[in-house]
Amino acid sequence: MTRKIAILGASGYTGAELVRLIATHPEMEIVALSGDRKAGMAMAEVYPHLRHMDLPELCRIEEIDVAGVDLVFCALPHATSQAVIGALPAEVKVVDLSADFRLRDPAAYEAWYGKPHSAPELQKEAVYGLTEFYREEIRGARLVAGTGCNAATGQFILRPLIAAGVIDLDQIILDLKVAVSGAGRSLKEHLLFGELHDNVFGYSLGGRHRHLGEFDQEFSRVAGREVKIQFTPTLIPATRGILATAYVQGEAGAVHYALADAYMNEPFIKVLPFGAAPSMKDVRASNFCHIGVVEDRIPGRTIVVGTLDNLTKGSSGQAIQNANLMLGLEETAGLMAAPVYP
Amino acid sequence: MTRKIAILGASGYTGAELVRLIATHPEMEIVALSGDRKAGMAMAEVYPHLRHMDLPELCRIEEIDVAGVDLVFCALPHATSQAVIGALPAEVKVVDLSADFRLRDPAAYEAWYGKPHSAPELQKEAVYGLTEFYREEIRGARLVAGTGCNAATGQFILRPLIAAGVIDLDQIILDLKVAVSGAGRSLKEHLLFGELHDNVFGYSLGGRHRHLGEFDQEFSRVAGREVKIQFTPTLIPATRGILATAYVQGEAGAVHYALADAYMNEPFIKVLPFGAAPSMKDVRASNFCHIGVVEDRIPGRTIVVGTLDNLTKGSSGQAIQNANLMLGLEETAGLMAAPVYP
Amino acid sequence: MTRKIAILGASGYTGAELVRLIATHPEMEIVALSGDRKAGMAMAEVYPHLRHMDLPELCRIEEIDVAGVDLVFCALPHATSQAVIGALPAEVKVVDLSADFRLRDPAAYEAWYGKPHSAPELQKEAVYGLTEFYREEIRGARLVAGTGCNAATGQFILRPLIAAGVIDLDQIILDLKVAVSGAGRSLKEHLLFGELHDNVFGYSLGGRHRHLGEFDQEFSRVAGREVKIQFTPTLIPATRGILATAYVQGEAGAVHYALADAYMNEPFIKVLPFGAAPSMKDVRASNFCHIGVVEDRIPGRTIVVGTLDNLTKGSSGQAIQNANLMLGLEETAGLMAAPVYP
Amino acid sequence: MTRKIAILGASGYTGAELVRLIATHPEMEIVALSGDRKAGMAMAEVYPHLRHMDLPELCRIEEIDVAGVDLVFCALPHATSQAVIGALPAEVKVVDLSADFRLRDPAAYEAWYGKPHSAPELQKEAVYGLTEFYREEIRGARLVAGTGCNAATGQFILRPLIAAGVIDLDQIILDLKVAVSGAGRSLKEHLLFGELHDNVFGYSLGGRHRHLGEFDQEFSRVAGREVKIQFTPTLIPATRGILATAYVQGEAGAVHYALADAYMNEPFIKVLPFGAAPSMKDVRASNFCHIGVVEDRIPGRTIVVGTLDNLTKGSSGQAIQNANLMLGLEETAGLMAAPVYP
Known part of the structure; x- marks a missing residue:
């Protein structure tokens, strides 16, 4: 059964990398893509390398209907994720690629990012997404915070x-x-x-x-x-x-x-x-x-x-590896492509 | 049923690209890799980016037992393919990535490559491998000549x-x-x-x-x-x-x-x-x-x-596209990975 | 006798290239550098590779006293040169590196640049700066328009x-x-x-x-x-x-x-x-x-x-070659440095 | 009075860099260039970026008449300098760009380079060419050993x-x-x-x-x-x-x-x-x-x-800086060109 995926912030590099990886993922299907400043554009206009894919148009976050979405990848700029994820229904699984939920301690967050965290409850809930060391917690998590690359x-x-x-x-x-x-x-x-x-x-x-x-x-x-x-x-x-x-x-x-x-x-x-x-x-x-x-x-x-x-193991590939675990899929699904050399 | 694949000349870039693409091909399995000057080495020594794959050691062409091999990719230097392919059993399918069988006319071959062709019979038999324009002939071919990039x-x-x-x-x-x-x-x-x-x-x-x-x-x-x-x-x-x-x-x-x-x-x-x-x-x-x-x-x-x-559509990807047709597989099998950007 | 040089628009690449070339020019001395958005900064802050030079601070164009300046290089963005050069005293020689005075015909200028020329008298006066073909006219010119690269x-x-x-x-x-x-x-x-x-x-x-x-x-x-x-x-x-x-x-x-x-x-x-x-x-x-x-x-x-x-022969080097002629200096002065290879 | 310069090993990058720098040096003139494997070729064939210079043809080392040469730059591969410099007349000043004379201790040389030094007398005489720290010794030296970059x-x-x-x-x-x-x-x-x-x-x-x-x-x-x-x-x-x-x-x-x-x-x-x-x-x-x-x-x-x-301060520029001192010239002569950016 294919899982329905939404990507918020698809017009950045990590968003485009998520799309690239999902292109050959056997069990994920992209149902929504947001990109606020590029809302209304086709993904192929923003990233012509994805021209061959049949993708939804970029829209504004508010336009996405998350009912029926199994998992949201949130590839928004740092500090904007907090509000957006807080507004999602509690049953939607989320992998966040920003820095917003990496630090568990609100004081540490404020020290490094220069302002207080706006969603301290979510911060507590979030699992640190370094798959190889948090595998079991990630499997059961609702919100996983992708690590810095x-x-x-x-x-x-x-x-x-x-x-x-x-x-x-x-x-x-x-x-x-x-x-x-x-x-x-x-x-x-x-x-x-x-x-x-x-x-x-x-x-x-x-x-x-x-x-x-x-x-x-x-x-x-x-x-x-x-x-x-x-x-x-x-x-x-x-x-x-x-x-x-x-x-x-x-x-x-x-x-x-x-x-x-x-x-x-x-x-x-x-x-x-x-x-x-x-x-x-x-x-x-x-x-x-x-x-x-x-x-x-x-x-x-x-x-x-x-x-x-x-962009892959350090960000979007890691995000999919975590999503695979959260969705009960094979951990390596969609991720075994060999490196590109030369 | 997985098809058994041998790659001759696996130590060059087009050979490595074939291995990379077959890594995620659903119906091909590499059973032999030749690389004369690097015979005896592991592929991971020659191309560390393939370290994660379980591959046969590089060997000399003579050491390969082609019985049981469904298709041979021949990624040897120009002019050496002629003799090697001539010596293969007639029932083995071959996709040649060199320039040896691209020109149908022996005189044209000699004019551009500076010496007479040594396997004019094979030259006659070879189908020009520009898939989109020779699709039906390739489907039934025993020997396909990959085009220049x-x-x-x-x-x-x-x-x-x-x-x-x-x-x-x-x-x-x-x-x-x-x-x-x-x-x-x-x-x-x-x-x-x-x-x-x-x-x-x-x-x-x-x-x-x-x-x-x-x-x-x-x-x-x-x-x-x-x-x-x-x-x-x-x-x-x-x-x-x-x-x-x-x-x-x-x-x-x-x-x-x-x-x-x-x-x-x-x-x-x-x-x-x-x-x-x-x-x-x-x-x-x-x-x-x-x-x-x-x-x-x-x-x-x-x-x-x-x-x-x-290296992909211009050479090794084209070769796999042709091999898919020759082996009765889906033409796009293993080839739908999205471009890597940025 | 050293000639006094002012560079308007010194914070762009062609401005920096002028400074680089003048660094070893035997008869030019930089007395003023403008860079409106970077006014007040040292050139070494904007271009650290010029740190070893003793250069005037970047200032606003209005702050430059052109009395005593022998020649002005104008490396401003297209369309802004017209007004700036029109405001300079008539006795100051000018080499303009923008596109503003390259086309002699006001209609052609408007067709290619999308608006009417604001200094048609200067446009008429300007000599096209392709040195090898306009050498004699450049020698006597007050205003030379550097060509597109x-x-x-x-x-x-x-x-x-x-x-x-x-x-x-x-x-x-x-x-x-x-x-x-x-x-x-x-x-x-x-x-x-x-x-x-x-x-x-x-x-x-x-x-x-x-x-x-x-x-x-x-x-x-x-x-x-x-x-x-x-x-x-x-x-x-x-x-x-x-x-x-x-x-x-x-x-x-x-x-x-x-x-x-x-x-x-x-x-x-x-x-x-x-x-x-x-x-x-x-x-x-x-x-x-x-x-x-x-x-x-x-x-x-x-x-x-x-x-x-x-940046050199296509722009700033050409500009200095023209300035050499306009100032009665050896045409090749400061320009014989060998190419940098590899 | 222009000093006569010979460059041995002019076909390598450090040799070409010496020529590039001397192109605008006010008091050096190249009278001989060796490049054994390229002997008989014009420098412009080996390095087309030097096409505008009037340079002697590349020759074999033996063909160079060092009488009248003020200083030899020796840009030969490591280990070959020893014999070549040993054969030069004692009155010719030499700046060696190889590793042959950098280490004072024959045992250290053998430990790092894997074979005994063949000219231990010269090794003793050589001054280490880090100009800023050996300035006075370099001024009086006959043989200076350029440092590793x-x-x-x-x-x-x-x-x-x-x-x-x-x-x-x-x-x-x-x-x-x-x-x-x-x-x-x-x-x-x-x-x-x-x-x-x-x-x-x-x-x-x-x-x-x-x-x-x-x-x-x-x-x-x-x-x-x-x-x-x-x-x-x-x-x-x-x-x-x-x-x-x-x-x-x-x-x-x-x-x-x-x-x-x-x-x-x-x-x-x-x-x-x-x-x-x-x-x-x-x-x-x-x-x-x-x-x-x-x-x-x-x-x-x-x-x-x-x-x-x-290639410059780490090798050929340093060599010229040292040669300037050895020849009684201004230390900075020919070396004040500004860095090339971007």
């Missing part, structure tokens, strides 16, 4: 190490090389081709990136004590992908074992043989995450490299 | 115009913007990142590109008289895709009608509304081809723009 | 052929591959990295690009009859450069001779040996233009390929 | 910190984002456009990169004790530039002061205001190096970001 990448390589106690919790440095689509289709000068092409630059340096809120919350939870990492994202001239380099202090063999063990049966997370490191393009346009561990020449120092596609 | 692009936009008699056959100019993967994974100086990045340059200028042999053969056949076009490919700094700009002399409305009419029921070829033109990335990593028609300010002049992904 | 590229390869009478004037097709900086630093969706990277698309197709006004004006003037060409620009994922492919009907040897002869003594225009074609990156960040001629396989058809950097 | 970047941001004693010497992590031209024009699969475009990957991970030999030598020397840093380079899809992110433990204000103080009077090294960080393209194609310091949210942790163009 940087936050997902960092957690995939660091959570098992923190859990296994194989690294020094006070000496974790996470250097992320980030492709541009994570910033969305927004008109900002530094996102222009002329600016970013042949260029590389850091942003939110010094611990000001909001995904640190997720790291703090999750790593402290796993460790059972406060953990604060250093996290620096650097924008690189590519469209899709995040490559994370983590500098940790711990024995490389133990680090590799902890990761290999944690992900042994995971369909999407692949740990490479000891000493090998992945390339960002190895997972492009797919729901896979590749992780490698390399021993440094300095004893006790280890480098962990992880990569995923920010 | 530039040749496919040019034919999709020009064949219906020649057939409909709506353009001047002596004034056809085809200017192709070509991404680099069409040249394969070969070590040539002009294919280095340092050389091609931020660069654009023509190659095989002046009518020396070998795909002209296909244009001459096919366009003359359609027209019932000799047709020679001007064709200039220009390499652009992108990985996948061909964008063709055709300058024709004919009335724009009639040109658009001829294309819209020809492709009305085609699942993969989409003709845009009159006056609109496609972008190369609209079809990336997919089997779709988008075509647009624009009227020039000079009366009687028309610009036709077409685009496809050279 | 596409217009410059097309004229460098076609003017000598039209003048020499070696090609069919009714069968000229100009296909331009254009890097993105020609569109400036403006916030438009199709100029985002996420959109243009790995992409190629045409724009202003069908003869709607405004630089056609310049082609019509200049080619008709050279030919002594009306000449209308077909001109299609295609945006390619690169930052700087234009590569033009012209399809002409005329004997290749005669075409090559006409070009080689026309540019024999030009310091910046280099005609390659017969049969060779240039690459776009061969002239990057320089004031050079390379031109090649290739004979087509169809008798009487010839392909001419030309390339220049749109 | 990664080694230069790391030293510019870390040397003053080690010298000033403001950071923990045992907790230095250097994460480099490296453009591809540092690898030269060599035919390697991972350097193909199809592989690197839209891709990012680490190399020589875990402390295996040879430039660590230079870091060990220099940092230990500055500190007066052994210093070993962690250093990981990541290849990014750009042509020119290195952006270094250093993670250090020390008070950010002291770090910024140490850098600002060290480079206060340096013409090429620019320290940004506290809290700002540079972008890689801010120095492209120039001899400048920009450095920024950002305080982390974790007290006592500081991030230092530095950037330079690997």
